[in-house]
Structures are given as structure tokens and as C-alpha cells.
Amino acid sequence: MRQNPIERHFVNTYQETWETRSSIRTRPRKYIDFKENGYFFPEKKQPLLLNQEIVNLGEKIKEEILLQTFYKYLNDIINLEIKLINSACTRVIYSDLVVKYPEAIKLNACTIIIDEYYHVYVAKDMLLQLDQHYPDLKKVDYPVSDAYHAVTLIKGQLDKKYHEIFEIIAVCIFETTLVRELVEFFNSDDIHPSIRYYINDHMNDESKHYGFFFDLLSYTWQKMPDDYKKSIGEHFSDFIKLYLNINSEKKFNKDLLNDILKDEKKSISIVEDIYKGFDITPDIPIVKNVFNVLKKSSLDKDKYIKESFKKIEWNL
Missing domain, CATH: 1.10.620.20 (Ribonucleotide Reductase, subunit A)
Structure with a gap:
């Protein structure tokens, strides 16, 4: 097969990889199948669930x-x-x-x-x-x-x-x-x-x-x-x-917990306790x-x- 002239004169490895592997070039639309079971986020990455x-x-x-x-x-x-x-x-x-x-x-x-x-x-x-x-x-x-x-x-x-x-x-x-x-x-x-x-x-x-x-x-x-x-x-x-x-994460978790508990003081206390000592x-x-x-x-x-x-x- 005759080689494309562009390939002879301009080799860009990153571009070639993108053309063959990028999601937008190779993947269909992402549908959420709500009939399937499972969590939408890893529980081990949500610190609120460390609190009993x-x-x-x-x-x-x-x-x-x-x-x-x-x-x-x-x-x-x-x-x-x-x-x-x-x-x-x-x-x-x-x-x-x-x-x-x-x-x-x-x-x-x-x-x-x-x-x-x-x-x-x-x-x-x-x-x-x-x-x-x-x-x-x-x-x-x-x-x-x-x-x-x-x-x-x-x-x-x-x-x-x-x-x-x-x-x-x-x-x-x-x-x-x-x-x-x-x-x-x-x-x-x-x-x-x-x-x-x-x-x-x-x-x-x-x-x-x-x-x-x-x-x-x-x-x-x-x-x-x-x-x-x-x-x-x-x-x-x-x-x-x-x-x-982690200030953004903490604020989000305080607001989320307060929305669930309807108790701002308690929500703040729980979140501060979860993150206590983190640096x-x-x-x-x-x-x-x-x-x-x-x-x-x-x-x-x-x-x-x-x-x-x-x-x-x-x-x-």
C-alpha cells in the first residue's frame, strides 16, 4: 500500500495515538442503564461513610x-x-x-x-x-x-x-x-x-x-x-x-450532611471529626x-x- 505523504514527512506519535484510541474517535454514547444495580461513586472515596x-x-x-x-x-x-x-x-x-x-x-x-x-x-x-x-x-x-x-x-x-x-x-x-x-x-x-x-x-x-x-x-x-x-x-x-x-470537599460534605440531618451544628461536628488530624x-x-x-x-x-x-x- 502506498504510504500517505503526510506520514513520510510528519510523524507525530501523540497524534497517531489519539486518532486510534481517543474516546471521541472510538466510543459510542454513554448511556446509564438504570435497570442495573450498583453505586454511582466508590464508598471508600466518600469520607462521610467512615462515620458509623x-x-x-x-x-x-x-x-x-x-x-x-x-x-x-x-x-x-x-x-x-x-x-x-x-x-x-x-x-x-x-x-x-x-x-x-x-x-x-x-x-x-x-x-x-x-x-x-x-x-x-x-x-x-x-x-x-x-x-x-x-x-x-x-x-x-x-x-x-x-x-x-x-x-x-x-x-x-x-x-x-x-x-x-x-x-x-x-x-x-x-x-x-x-x-x-x-x-x-x-x-x-x-x-x-x-x-x-x-x-x-x-x-x-x-x-x-x-x-x-x-x-x-x-x-x-x-x-x-x-x-x-x-x-x-x-x-x-x-x-x-x-x-x-480538601476545603472544597469538606464544605460539600458539610452541606450534603446538613441537607440529610437538618442539623447544621451536628453536621459540622461530624465532618470536622472525620477530617481531624488530616494535613x-x-x-x-x-x-x-x-x-x-x-x-x-x-x-x-x-x-x-x-x-x-x-x-x-x-x-x-
């Missing part, structure tokens, strides 16, 4: 808590992928930045935007299916994610000239430090089959995105002028701690994920990043 008093409320309450948590999960996807990930990729493609990206990187960023908008479409589609099946389910407020809050707060501490590059760096960190065990939890036997299928499809894309964003992180940091490295690097540890915070420290798995990415990309050797972590007494 809540567990004693019965199976129906447990199902409601996990359903509401899945709603939050879908809403987080919609907001994070539109407000941050696609925004960063758009900057890579179109902005006149101090880092000049090759056309191949810009092309691959286009595939990320396509994937992420598809993820938003699927999440919205599933929310509509859930709304139709559970018309009486009370809606709760979904607080701003800690990831989005972290980006906003650090940008407020940086000179405006550094904002776009910082946003790209931040998204690279998000997309390379996914909690991989989430897939394992969703693959447990008690998860609804339609949700298990959906999560695995989503993570199929995210596993490819990891490679793109890891390379983008390394390339961006390598090509940044020293003043950018200094300004962004000095805030690196603060950004990581803010990004990995972002270097020995928790997600922080280790961050450190691994920094080491693999050699960012751990950057003097400004090293000094930033030294200030909070974390050793890279």
Missing part, C-alpha cells in the same frame, strides 16, 4: 450520599476542564508567549481541547440522564474546587506578565498527578456497570494526556526565562499545598505523585523550586 452514625442511617441514605457525590464529581469535571485545562491549551495554541511552542505541540493541544470538551459533553449528558431518573433529588451547592482556588490565589500573588505561563504549568501539574487509585475504586464490583465503563473510558484519555502534559511541563520550564522561573518557582510549594487541599504532608500518595513528576522532569533540581519547598520544610 451515618452508616447506621441505612442503605437509602448511603445511596443518596454516593449519588450526590457523583454529581459533584461530574460538576468538577465540567468546571476544571473548561475553566483551566482548555484555557491553558488555548494559550499554548494562540497566545504570544515568552515560550514559543512548536507546531506539533500546538496540534496536540488541539486534541486535548477536543477530548476535554467531549468529557464535558459526556458529563453533562450523564447529569441530564440522572436528573430525568431522579427528578426529586435535591440539588446541593458545589463549591469551587481547591485546584481552581489555588490557581486563582497564586495568580493574585504574581505579576500579570507571569499569569499565562503559570496557568500552563499549573495545569501540567494537575494532569500529571491524577489519583490513579481512583480508577481502581471505580472498578470495584459494587460500582454501577455504566459508571465503571464511563470512568474507564475517561481514564483512557487521561492516561494519554499524562504524556502530553508531562512533556509540556518539561518543555515549558526548560524554555522559560530565569525571571519566570524565579517568580513561579518561589510560589511552587504554596501552590501544591493549596491545590491538594498535606510529603508522605501522602498524591504528594508523592507530585514529587515523582518533579523528579522525572528534573524540576526538582531547579534552585527556586528547591528553595520554595525548603521554606515549608519539605525535602524533594
Whole structure:
């Protein structure tokens, strides 16, 4: 068979993988089969179910808590992928930045935007299916994610000239430090089959995105002028701690529990007790994920990043 001229002159491995494996190119619409049994969210990933008093409320309450948590999960996807990930990729493609990206990187960023908008479409589609099946389910407020809050707060501490590059760096960190065990939890036997299928499809894309964003992180940091490295690097540890915070999760769980118990004081007390003693420290798995990415990309050797972590007494 005659080889396509494009293949001879332009080989883009990431693009070829995307063409053959991305969900939007290869998968049908995601339907929730409500005749099937199973939870909509892993109970081991919902801290409220660590409290025996809540567990004693019965199976129906447990199902409601996990359903509401899945709603939050879908809403987080919609907001994070539109407000941050696609925004960063758009900057890579179109902005006149101090880092000049090759056309191949810009092309691959286009595939990320396509994937992420598809993820938003699927999440919205599933929310509509859930709304139709559970018309009486009370809606709760979904607080701003800690990831989005972290980006906003650090940008407020940086000179405006550094904002776009910082946003790209931040998204690279998000997309390379996914909690991989989430897939394992969703693959447990008690998860609804339609949700298990959906999560695995989503993570199929995210596993490819990891490679793109890891390379983008390394390339961006390598090509940044020293003043950018200094300004962004000095805030690196603060950004990581803010990004990995659980304030958003705690607020959601307080509001959700209060909606169930109709007792705000008790709800706050239970949630505070569940999270008592939790802190972002270097020995928790997600922080280790961050450190691994920094080491693999050699960012751990950057003097400004090293000094930033030294200030909070974390050793890279």
C-alpha cells in the first residue's frame, strides 16, 4: 500500500495515538442503564461513610450520599476542564508567549481541547440522564474546587506578565498527578456497570494526556526565562499545598450532611471529626505523585523550586 505523504514527512506519535484510541474517535454514547444495580461513586472515596452514625442511617441514605457525590464529581469535571485545562491549551495554541511552542505541540493541544470538551459533553449528558431518573433529588451547592482556588490565589500573588505561563504549568501539574487509585475504586464490583465503563473510558484519555502534559511541563520550564522561573518557582510549594487541599470537599460534605440531618451544628461536628488530624504532608500518595513528576522532569533540581519547598520544610 502506498504510504500517505503526510506520514513520510510528519510523524507525530501523540497524534497517531489519539486518532486510534481517543474516546471521541472510538466510543459510542454513554448511556446509564438504570435497570442495573450498583453505586454511582466508590464508598471508600466518600469520607462521610467512615462515620458509623451515618452508616447506621441505612442503605437509602448511603445511596443518596454516593449519588450526590457523583454529581459533584461530574460538576468538577465540567468546571476544571473548561475553566483551566482548555484555557491553558488555548494559550499554548494562540497566545504570544515568552515560550514559543512548536507546531506539533500546538496540534496536540488541539486534541486535548477536543477530548476535554467531549468529557464535558459526556458529563453533562450523564447529569441530564440522572436528573430525568431522579427528578426529586435535591440539588446541593458545589463549591469551587481547591485546584481552581489555588490557581486563582497564586495568580493574585504574581505579576500579570507571569499569569499565562503559570496557568500552563499549573495545569501540567494537575494532569500529571491524577489519583490513579481512583480508577481502581471505580472498578470495584459494587460500582454501577455504566459508571465503571464511563470512568474507564475517561481514564483512557487521561492516561494519554499524562504524556502530553508531562512533556509540556518539561518543555515549558526548560524554555522559560530565569525571571519566570524565579517568580513561579518561589510560589511552587504554596501552590501544591493549596491545590491538594480538601476545603472544597469538606464544605460539600458539610452541606450534603446538613441537607440529610437538618442539623447544621451536628453536621459540622461530624465532618470536622472525620477530617481531624488530616494535613498535606510529603508522605501522602498524591504528594508523592507530585514529587515523582518533579523528579522525572528534573524540576526538582531547579534552585527556586528547591528553595520554595525548603521554606515549608519539605525535602524533594
